[in-house]
Amino acid sequence: IPQHGAALVYRNMELPFKIRNVPELNSASRKWDDPSYILRGLEEMHFSKAEQGKRAIRGQAVRGSNKNPHRERRRKKEDGRLVHYNVELVKKSGFFTWYDERQVTPWKTSGVPGAKDYVIPNEVLSKSSGADNMLHHAIIKGDLEGKIGEHDDHVYLTLGVGQVVGTDPRERKQQMKDKSFVGRDLPFFVSGENNFIVFDFDQNKGVQCRIGERGVTAAAHFDNGRNMIAMVKGAKRYVLAPPNQCNKMHIVKNKHHPSRRHSLLNFANIEKDHSEEMREAASALAVETILKEGEILYIPSKWFHYITSLQFSAQCNSRSGMSADEESYAATTELYGGNAEIHP
Numbered sequence: 324i325p326q327h328g329a330a331l332v333y334r335n336m337e338l339p340f341k342i343r344n345v346p347e348l349n350s351a352s353r354k355w356d357d358p359s360y361i362l363r364g365l366e367e368m369h370f371s372k373a374e375q376g377k378r379a380i381r382g383q384a385v386r387g388s389n390k391n392p393h394r395e396r397r398r399k400k401e402d403g404r405l406v407h408y409n410v411e412l413v414k415k416s417g418f419f420t421w422y423d424e425r426q427v428t429p430w431k432t433s434g435v436p437g438a439k440d441y442v443i444p445n446e447v448l449s450k451s452s453g454a455d456n457m458l459h460h461a462i463i464k465g466d467l468e469g470k471i472g473e474h475d476d477h478v479y480l481t482l483g484v485g486q487v488v489g490t491d492p493r494e495r496k497q498q499m500k501d502k503s504f505v506g507r508d509l510p511f512f513v514s515g516e517n518n519f520i521v522f523d524f525d526q527n528k529g530v531q532c533r534i535g536e537r538g539v540t541a542a543a544h545f546d547n548g549r550n551m552i553a554m555v556k557g558a559k560r561y562v563l564a565p566p567n568q569c570n571k572m573h574i575v576k577n578k579h580h581p582s583r584r585h586s587l588l589n590f591a592n593i594e595k596d597h598s599e600e601m602r603e604a605a606s607a608l609a610v611e612t613i614l615k616e617g618e619i620l621y622i623p624s625k626w627f628h629y630i631t632s633l634q635f636s637a638q639c640n641s642r643s644g645m646s647a648d649e650e651s652y653a654a655t656t657e658l659y660g661g662n663a664e665i666h667p
Contacts, residue, residue: 327519330621334522337549337623337646339563341612342520348553349617351508355556355637361534364504365408365482408482411445417477417538417632418589420444422581430581441581445479480534484513505530505639509553512641520551520619526644534637543572543586543629548642550622554614557636562590564609566625571607573600574627590629614638 333340354360413419422444431439484503506513511520512530521527526548532555533541545566564572573586586604588596593605613633614620622628624645 330519334549334621339610339612339623339626340621341614342619342621343617345511345553345617345619347508347510348555348619351553351555352616354508360504361637367504408480411479411481413445413477413479415474415476417536418444418540418542418591419477419479420542420582420587421544421585423583424581426579426581426583430579433579435577444582477536477539479536479539481531482534483529483531485529505532509555509639512551512553512639521641521643523549523643527641530639530641532637532639535632535635537632537634537636539632539636540589540591541628541630542582543574543588543590543627544584545574545625545627546584546622546642547624548644549624549646550640550642552614552620552622552638552640554616554618554620555637555639556616557632557634558613558615559636559638560611560631560633561614561620561622562609562611562629563622564607564627566627568607568609568627571603572627573604586627586629591631 330340330342411419427441427443431441482505484505509530511518514521515524517524528548543562543564569576573588575583575585575587577583588601588604590601590604593601609627612620
C-alpha cells in the first residue's frame, strides 16, 4: 500500500517511476519467451480467417495506391477499429528516426532552407522485400544466433491495436482482446475502464508494441500523452529528460517537418561528435534507467526519451492522454516554436 501511494504521488507530479511484480506482465513474458508464439500471434492478428466474423481484422498490403507503393503497412479499418504493423530497416546502423511519410514531399518542396535535401531515415520494407522473413530475422536471429553487430542492418517491428469506440466497458474489453494476442496477454491495457496503468481510458488510443534486435536505438523524442511502457521481453536503456531541456536536445520544432517532435542527433556518438549541437545535448539534465523484463515505466507527457535495446526486446505501451497541467501545455507551445516560458 505505501508503494502504491508513492507511485500515485509521482504520477500526479508528472515524474517518471517504475512498477514491478505485475502478474499479467510476468505471465506474458513467459509466453513471449517462445519466438514462435509471437510469430503465431502476428499471423492471427493480420491474417484471421473470414469465418471468424466481423470481429476479425484481416491485414493486407496496401495496393493500387500511388501514395507509397513500397510501404508494407498491413492495416484495415473496421467499425472504427484498427490493427497494423510496420517492418522498418536501417542500413548499417541501429538508429531509427520516426517520420511522417505524408509530410515528406510537402517538406521537400516547402522552400525552407535545407528542406529539399531531406532524406528518409529508415526503409519501410515492401512485400517484395520479404517482410515476413525479416520479422523472423528480427525476432530470432539477432540474439539466438548472436550475429547482429553494431554496423549490421537492423530491423524494427512496430505493431498497433487501435482503441475500440463504445460505452460499455465490458464490450470494449472483450473486443480489444478479440483483436489480438496483445490484448489477451496484457489485459491492463484493454480493461475498458480506468485502472492504475491506463488511468484515463477515454483519452486512450490503443496499444503500441515494438519488437527489435539488440542495438536498435530510437531517436530522442517526446509524446503528447502520459505513457505506460511494459517491457515484455528483454531490456532497454532509457535516457529521460524533462520538457525544459528541449533546446539542448535539439528537438525538431517545426510541426511541418516529417520528423517533428524528434531529435536527429544520435547520442551514441556523443563522444565522437564534436559539433556544437552535440555539446549542448551532452549538457542536458537527464536521468537514465534500464527497463528490464517484467517492469513498467511511466513517462509523463512531453518528457524526452532516447531508447536503446540491450538485447532482443519486446515492449508494449499505452497512453492516457495529456495532462491538464499548465506547464505541460506551456511545453507544447515552446516545443512548436512558441514563446511560452517553461519553468524547471
